[in-house]
Amino acid sequence: MSSSILPIIPRAEVRPDWLAQYTEAALEPDLPIIDPHHHLADTHWGGYMADDLLADLNSGHRIESTVFIQVGFSYRQDGPEALRPVGETERVVRIAKQANAAQSRTRICAGIVGFAELSLGAAVEEVLAAQVQVGEGRFRGIRCHAAAHEKFQYGVMHSPPLHVYLNPQFREGFAKLAQFGLSFDSWAYHTQLGELTDLAKAFPDTPIVIDHIGVPLGVGPYTGQRGAVFAEWKKQLQRIAQLPNVSIKLGGLGMSVFGFPFHKQPRPPTSLELADAWRPYILTCIELFGPERCMFESNFPVDKGTCSYAVLWNAFKHITSGMSGDEKRALYRDTAQSFYRL
Template sequence: MASMIPPPGMTAARHIAIREAWLDQHQEPILDPALPIIDPHHHIWDQSDQRYLLPELLADTDTGHDIRATVFIQCGSQYDMAEAPERRPLGETRFMTRVAEAAEGGRTRACAGIVGLVDLTLGDRVTPLLEEHVAIAGGRFRGVRNRTAWDASPLVRSNLESPPPGPLPLPALREGARRLAAMGLTLDVWAYHPQLPQVLEVARAVPELTLIVDHCGGPVGVGPYRHDEVFATWHAAIKALAACPNVMMKLGGLAMEVGGYKFHEAALPPSSEALAMAWRPTIEACIEAFGAGRCMFESNFPVDKGMCSYPVLWNAFKRLAAGASASERTALFSGTAARVYRLTI
């Protein structure tokens, strides 16, 4: 078993450590500042070595881009440890609802959508737990994400806590997903690229479910994986997923350590041009497969903040979408997220 001690420069949760002074070394003008944006994927937490709560989120969203609303995605934050294990994530939904209430009336409607955690393998207990999350969130609960990212290599980790190889292949998860779909809720899935055939089976088994693939389908670039070697396998899996009309794609998450990019090791932080150049093959392949109407750019902050700043990240996305039509840009930056997560801007 690999050591659970994070490498130097990583947080205890195995994310690249954020260095504000390093990020501040590169500033650039905001591109197309009037373009409305929904950030459909970020986290909020207060960890022993990293604080990212509403003030930190709003400090990032208020850096020049027109961030109208955001969607919080489960991350094991603020669990109620006095409860039974399956009920502990209710604490996260409760806390994020308070965060959303505190942000109401501001420039950015933070946590306008909340994606929490309900273990979809719980059988009959799935529906009442979902109903509790919905009731707590006051109209903001949009879906769930289970812990699913796993690889046999101990070098492929995006969190200190790694689940067993399940639960994507389990019949119980598919039954839970059917109950999720029956309530009009979505399923976010964070999986590494070798797991995408398992994601495809879930999408095919529950066609009534809106399934959202996080972080470009998790192309891995560390451990036994290299970008140029895995691209063809990843690309084939992405095209297979795109054949399922109930599957959506989030464009982002490429600044995690597991992706294999090394911008955080340089003396200066990356420019948006450098990010766009590195990520273009992946992003363009996703948009070509799914179409702009089923894709949405995401920040994945604060996880991706270890490698780039918020304004530079969104500048990179705008560069990547420079050749898109006006309607496609609207879809990529706000329209798809608004439709999928039932938000208004």
């Protein structure tokens, strides 16, 4: 079935007036945090540039540094098609330099994860070299959007071909990541975790991180199937967690594709409401991967459609309230610092 006729799952849009109805003070404000997953945007999500990011970062939590993750932002408008994504890295570097020169609280975009079309095969080497060069010491890895389903399309980016992680040409390009010392971010649904497991087994020397806890779906044919989806998602994670080169990001649950209804309520959720809904998922990841392979993420501004930055991190802190200092340091800072070599 062509993606052009698939039903589209609308994303949770950012609504500042709606978010302003509810605020919270930051819990554990001295806990050091690296936010290893945020985006920038000229127009998407109402626009989200350095000033917007810094306003969120300064909402009470101690954010020491951040990692920018590719989102199809500011690609080059001309030149070879394969090299156009390098424009994203170029612009993020400029934004980071300017923002960090003006403030010293948080090193924004200390790491950058960009895009390269790995399905180019061995020819992707030119793109990877260009990304590393323009990254000026910040470039850390590649993310390839693989989240696709035969029954629906989620309204963030165009759906890629199904089964891209199994494509021989993709794997030929993937093999080049190790040559440049780059990691891989996986953005895929729980229905694709078996394919990611196969990929991770094939490349044991390439660090891989699963974005957004592997996205246990709650929309389309999975609406009202939360228990069955949870069981299947956990079974898939149990398999992939056995691979030492795979880590996981704890977050993204504010996206509409998870099926939680918070963005549809008259008022924004409290951090306790979010913690109660998200706790089984977060704790399952920590149980399977251990704190040393788990890192909390904001996924802003995407998750800003569900809650504010302060409330998001408070929800995470409620979930981890009974954990040790060492466990919290790993979950909130050290795992991200190690994985992205910050």
